[in-house]
Amino acid sequence: MVLAERMRWIGRWGRWLLLATLLVYLFLPIVAVVLYAFSTKWTAHILPDAYTLKHWGSALSDVRLVDVALRTFVLAAGVTVLDVLLIVPAIYWQWTRNPKIRPHLELTAAIPFVLPYIVIAFGILSLSGQFIPTLQGTVWLLALGHVAIAFPFFYWAVDGAMAAANIPLLNEAAQTCGATPLKTLRQIVLPNVASGIATGSMLVFAVSFNEFALVQILVGARFETISLYSLDLLTGANADFNKLAIITCLTFVIVFFMSAASVYLNRGQTQTSRLVTGAKSTK
Amino acid sequence: MDSKVSIESAVLPSDGFQPRSLLQKVTQWLADWLPALPILIVAYGLLVAPVVALLIQSFLSQEGGFTVANWAEVLASRSDRRAIVTSLGLGAVSATSSLAIGGPIAWFISRMLPVQRSVWLAILNMATNFSGIGLAFGFVAILGTFGMLTLAFKELGIPFAPPAPGSFWGLVLAYNYTNIPLFILLTISGMGILRHDWLEAAQTCGATQWRFWRSIGLPILTPFLGAGWLLVFTWSIGLYGIPFALAGNGATRKVTLITLQISDILQANISGQGNAAVLAIVLLAIAALSLLTYRWMIGRTAQWF
Amino acid sequence: MGSVSLRNVSKLYGTAVRALDDVSLDVMSGELVALLGSSGCGKTTLLRSVAGLERPTQGQILIDGRDVTAIPTRSRPIGMVFQSYALFPNMTVRQNIAFPLTTRQKAPRRLDQRVEELLDLVQLNEQGDRFPTQLSGGQQQRASLARALAASPEVLLLDEPLSALDALVRNQLREEIRRIQQTLKITTLFVTHDQSEAMAIADRVAVMSRGKIEQIASPLELYETPATRFSASFIGNRNALELPVQNGRVQLGRALDVAAPEADSTRAIVFFRPEDVEFSNNGIGHPATVESKIFQGSLTRLHLVIEADGHVGRFYADLPSRQAAEVDLGSHVRVYINATNARVFAADI
Numbered sequence: 059m060v061l062a063e064r065m066r067w068i069g070r071w072g073r074w075l076l077l078a079t080l081l082v083y084l085f086l087p088i089v090a091v092v093l094y095a096f097s098t099k100w101t102a103h104i105l106p107d108a109y110t111l112k113h114w115g116s117a118l119s120d121v122r123l124v125d126v127a128l129r130t131f132v133l134a135a136g137v138t139v140l141d142v143l144l145i146v147p148a149i150y151w152q153w154t155r156n157p158k159i160r161p162h163l164e165l166t167a168a169i170p171f172v173l174p175y176i177v178i179a180f181g182i183l184s185l186s187g188q189f190i191p192t193l194q195g196t197v198w199l200l201a202l203g204h205v206a207i208a209f210p211f212f213y214w215a216v217d218g219a220m221a222a223a224n225i226p227l228l229n230e231a232a233q234t235c236g237a238t239p240l241k242t243l244r245q246i247v248l249p250n251v252a253s254g255i256a257t258g259s260m261l262v263f264a265v266s267f268n269e270f271a272l273v274q275i276l277v278g279a280r281f282e283t284i285s286l287y288s289l290d291l292l293t294g295a296n297a298d299f300n301k302l303a304i305i306t307c308l309t310f311v312i313v314f315f316m317s318a319a320s321v322y323l324n325r326g327q328t329q330t331s332r333l334v335t336g337a338k339s340t341k
Numbered sequence: 342m343d344s345k346v347s348i349e350s351a352v353l354p355s356d357g358f359q360p361r362s363l364l365q366k367v368t369q370w371l372a373d374w375l376p377a378l379p380i381l382i383v384a385y386g387l388l389v390a391p392v393v394a395l396l397i398q399s400f401l402s403q404e405g406g407f408t409v410a411n412w413a414e415v416l417a418s419r420s421d422r423r424a425i426v427t428s429l430g431l432g433a434v435s436a437t438s439s440l441a442i443g444g445p446i447a448w449f450i451s452r453m454l455p456v457q458r459s460v461w462l463a464i465l466n467m468a469t470n471f472s473g474i475g476l477a478f479g480f481v482a483i484l485g486t487f488g489m490l491t492l493a494f495k496e497l498g499i500p501f502a503p504p505a506p507g508s509f510w511g512l513v514l515a516y517n518y519t520n521i522p523l524f525i526l527l528t529i530s531g532m533g534i535l536r537h538d539w540l541e542a543a544q545t546c547g548a549t550q551w552r553f554w555r556s557i558g559l560p561i562l563t564p565f566l567g568a569g570w571l572l573v574f575t576w577s578i579g580l581y582g583i584p585f586a587l588a589g590n591g592a593t594r595k596v597t598l599i600t601l602q603i604s605d606i607l608q609a610n611i612s613g614q615g616n617a618a619v620l621a622i623v624l625l626a627i628a629a630l631s632l633l634t635y636r637w638m639i640g641r642t643a644q645w646f
Numbered sequence: 647m648g649s650v651s652l653r654n655v656s657k658l659y660g661t662a663v664r665a666l667d668d669v670s671l672d673v674m675s676g677e678l679v680a681l682l683g684s685s686g687c688g689k690t691t692l693l694r695s696v697a698g699l700e701r702p703t704q705g706q707i708l709i710d711g712r713d714v715t716a717i718p719t720r721s722r723p724i725g726m727v728f729q730s731y732a733l734f735p736n737m738t739v740r741q742n743i744a745f746p747l748t749t750r751q752k753a754p755r756r757l758d759q760r761v762e763e764l765l766d767l768v769q770l771n772e773q774g775d776r777f778p779t780q781l782s783g784g785q786q787q788r789a790s791l792a793r794a795l796a797a798s799p800e801v802l803l804l805d806e807p808l809s810a811l812d813a814l815v816r817n818q819l820r821e822e823i824r825r826i827q828q829t830l831k832i833t834t835l836f837v838t839h840d841q842s843e844a845m846a847i848a849d850r851v852a853v854m855s856r857g858k859i860e861q862i863a864s865p866l867e868l869y870e871t872p873a874t875r876f877s878a879s880f881i882g883n884r885n886a887l888e889l890p891v892q893n894g895r896v897q898l899g900r901a902l903d904v905a906a907p908e909a910d911s912t913r914a915i916v917f918f919r920p921e922d923v924e925f926s927n928n929g930i931g932h933p934a935t936v937e938s939k940i941f942q943g944s945l946t947r948l949h950l951v952i953e954a955d956g957h958v959g960r961f962y963a964d965l966p967s968r969q970a971a972e973v974d975l976g977s978h979v980r981v982y983i984n985a986t987n988a989r990v991f992a993a994d995i
Contacts, residue, residue: 088471285473317469
């Protein structure tokens, strides 16, 4: 083969090799986790010695596990509702009445991307110790913390939807039809940005669900969430990889569906940096 | 902004009513800002104020007076210095390897046909969802004492073991699980900048592929690749959950990082809170510097486009 | 300088799409041949095949007698101007122009000199240190041309270089390109879908349709005597009437009577120019209704309809506006079509 042709041959196969290696690298940890959920003993060979379904049964009947899961779920749901209630009016007002709101929101929305969550957690701990010691260590503070760090995702999702629907124009049209701001919000704005709100909600839920740093620093074992529980199962005295695998699988499935749904709702928009969710949530 | 004009003309009364009294001014201000106040209070209170508090705290001594002793302690402490260097090193290694692997892959994916492309983008998006403690577990399951790869190496008779999950390189592997897809997703839109007819034009000018990349392709892509590197770097130095789960606690810990040092001090609840604040501010400063460099890099591309 | 030849070149995509269908073409040294046709006719594919950006499925391509079919683009003695200019955005105009010289390793001092020569040639002396995005469309096109000519190629290829420009700039640049081409006597292939552009600058025009060259001839010949129905419909402002053939003749009432085409067919298309429509005062010709009048400055276009023997014929004539003003909309005028210069082709082949 001529040198040039050989180079091209290497190039073509090299490309597929690289992509294949990436695929293996990405799937291997997932495969390992899934196998742990179904395996009995796994200490000697590449694959588990035997398989079983009993872990699933024991997991669902484990009170602590169920408590943890419910707690995490309720917290995430609460944070999501709060974010929706707090942010939608602000964005609506920003688009229809007071554009000066925007710089404030955009500035604060940039902070969780620059600042590691542990720094934020530490800061909140420190500040709350000085000013509102009663709230320190409670789940309410944690919830507010989650509301704050997840808000950029919600904001960008809804802001994008507002732009796409050309809300200022619709708002003007509504006014010429005699609608009050509240009526406009309910009947004109909300239906048109519904997909943005839905996407944003799912992102917020995923952030809160997976979050670790704030939970550990602000409340610790007083409010054990899935991430804290997982840590205990991984490195604690009662390490239980099988149970951990099950919880991880469940978490993954939930977060995956959220992300898939948000991609589906956002098809046609290509803002990849805003769609990258789960990674940001577990600093 | 076009909408600004229409908002003002649509919303403010056209007779130019100017609020005079204090009460009127306050009412007007409330009318403009009320719906946004709750979130702004939460955002400023929980994102901005804590940072300011940390900054102040880093200069606060035990008794409450101004001091630079905390800063001096941290800079003098060997373990703290090591933590800073390791954090920077880990971030840089992870970012660079993500660039080396993710860069070409982003290029390949950007050239694929739409169907193939969406499949790959979906896979990458899915990978970014698998993170946190669960991901740490995944890597223990692969690289740990009884991990899949470790056992595989043993069974195949390979004389050495893969990096342990808590070691420097183990952490790099774990970080890259999120960082490579992150890098690809961030730079893939930048790849579209490179037009196919530039490649063809270069050919008609007698250039080889190599020459094209050297003179045109890479210079144009460098700001985007550099921006991706910086974002991945900033992200990596701030990671906490994964290194905490992998690197272990106390004596068994093999790798010291800024985030872990901070957590150590907080968990122990001793009087070193000022030091922790210093470390936090150091982290913040590195991140801020990174972000500024990122904006500068992106700004430079404006000259060409 | 180089000649260009294509011998039986075909380009297939899959089994169905024939972008080029057994095309043969000989371009003489120093000649400018325009490839003319609507989109999808294969003109761009042909150009890109000569450039080496497309590999023909069959056939040979020769430059200056040398078979270059297997030679990659970068080794061919060509210069190409792209429709989108394709100037490298990270390089100044000077660097763009110098690029073909650096790839072929010219000595630096002579390189600078050469770049200055080219800047002079395309009149971009002041813009040498600007970046492409800082130039207007016309300036970018000239820079692109300078880059294509930098390494003194044997063949110059232009792919619809003027279609992205506005009309005024387009006409100016058209003249400049022709002037430069004739000064340098460089063999040139010029792709365009605009027939007036092709006619204005080319030595010969190749009319293409569906992967084949319908006709290649000088602009005048093409205009006066189009050889195929396609060429006739594509070139020049013409009327076209489709009418049945009866007893070897094609007629429309008493307005038109012309011999049928040689091929055996039941229907024919007659092409004639607006200036062949004569208005008569005496009895010859046939009454036509004025359907509409379109004012175009010194001339007014009259759209006419003739109904005769169950056939309807629509065509137009151009009258000086002052005369046209006296003709009312909807009125009848007597017209006669002078068939001396008409072209008749079979319609159902």
